[in-house]
Amino acid sequence: EIVMTQxxxxxxxxxxxxxxxxxxxxxxxxxxxxxxxxxxxxxPRLLIYVASTRATxxxxxxxxxxxxxxxxxxxxxxxxxDFAVYYCQQCKSWxxxxxxxxxxxxx
Amino acid sequence: EVQLLESxxxxxxxxxxxxxxxxxxxxxxxxxxxxxxxxAPGKGLEWVSxxxxxxxxxxxxxxxxxxxxxxRDNSKNTLYLQMNGLRAEDTAVYYCARxxxxxxxxxxxxxxDYWAQGTLVTVSS
Numbered sequence: 001e002i003v004m005t006q007x008x009x010x011x012x013x014x015x016x017x018x019x020x021x022x023x024x025x026x027x028x029x030x031x032x033x034x035x036x037x038x039x040x041x042x043x044p045r046l047l048i049y050v051a052s053t054r055a056t057x058x059x060x061x062x063x064x065x066x067x068x069x070x071x072x073x074x075x076x077x078x079x080x081x082d083f084a085v086y087y088c089q090q091c092k093s094w095x096x097x098x099x100x101x102x103x104x105x106x107x
Numbered sequence: 108e109v110q111l112l113e114s115x116x117x118x119x120x121x122x123x124x125x126x127x128x129x130x131x132x133x134x135x136x137x138x139x140x141x142x143x144x145x146x147a148p149g150k151g152l153e154w155v156s157x158x159x160x161x162x163x164x165x166x167x168x169x170x171x172x173x174x175x176x177x178x179r180d181n182s183k184n185t186l187y188l189q190m191n192g193l194r195a196e197d198t199a200v201y202y203c204a205r206x207x208x209x210x211x212x213x214x215x216x217x218x219x220d221y222w223a224q225g226t227l228v229t230v231s232s
Contacts, residue, residue: 034218036152043202043222044144044152050209055220087152091216095168096142096154 002026002090006099012107019075021102023088028068032091035064035073038101039084048073049091078104109133109221111203116226123193123230129186129203129223137181140206142219143188145199145228153199156188157206157217170196193230200225 003026013019023033031051036044046055048064051071061076075082083106088099115127127143143155156177157166165177174192179185186203204219 030213032216036219038152043224044219045222046218046220049218049220050216085151089152089154089218091218092214094157094166096157096217098152098154101151 001095002029002093002097004088004090004097004099006086006088006102008102009100010103010105012105013078014107015078015080017078019078019082019104021073021086021104023066023071023073023099025069025071025090029090029092031067033064033066033071034089034091035062036087036089037082037084038087044087047086075104109205111205111221111223113201113203113223113226116201116228118229118231119193120232121194121230124189124191125193125228126190127188127201127203127226127228131184131186131205134205136179136184140208140217141177141179141186142204142206142217143177143186143201144204144219144222145197145201146225147196147199150199155201158186190228193228195230198228198230200227 005024007022033051035048038044052064063074065072085101085103087101110132112130142157158177162179176189178187202225203223205221208215208217
């Protein structure tokens with residue numbers, strides 16, 4: 001099983017700031033990684049797949065990068081609606097696995 | 108518009124059974140793999156099971172193998188999860204999710220592009 005580790009667990013940020021979230025895989029997944037956003041009481045929403053491809057309707061302030069075992073999700077200027085929990089997921093092998101999540105909260 | 112509507116969650120005693128359903132609309136259901144993903148209270152997301160387009164290939168996370176069965180009825184555009192032998196640790200919000208894939212010369216790669224709102228399963232006496 002590929003173990004996904006996200007850091008930090010919580011990030012306190014002010015609106016307008018640039019945010020960088022990290023995700024590490026226990027073995028190489030090449031570029032086979034997705035990112036999701038989940039707000040309280042809502043379903044997760046796909047943000048990024050194939051490490052850096054934005055999903056339909058996702059604003060350009062969200063960008064993904066990385067390959068192999070190290071990945072980053074960047075929010076260029078945090079908006080009020082971006083406070084949420086973010087998860088990475090490896091797409092490479094069964095079982096599909098998620099990181100533990102990073103909660104982005106208001107500072 | 109893609110829509111996924113779940114039903115079947117609720118309170119069940121340990122050892123009991125429950126069947127979740129997920130009705131799909133707004134896309135050609137038979138063209139997509141489908142999955143169940145859950146989120147236990149205070150925990151993160153956990154993939155549970157996947158079924159291919161034809162319903163003849165399935166995958167499960169180890170903790171539910173032998174207890175849960177995923178299936179689909181393409182004529183009814185509906186995904187199912189039969190859960191038997193339920194345990195307290197199965198308590199979670201369960202989401203069905205459309206599961207597209209892409210591929211290259213080394214394999215197939217799966218992600219979740221549309222999710223239902225979730226249905227709560229509580230296993231408690």
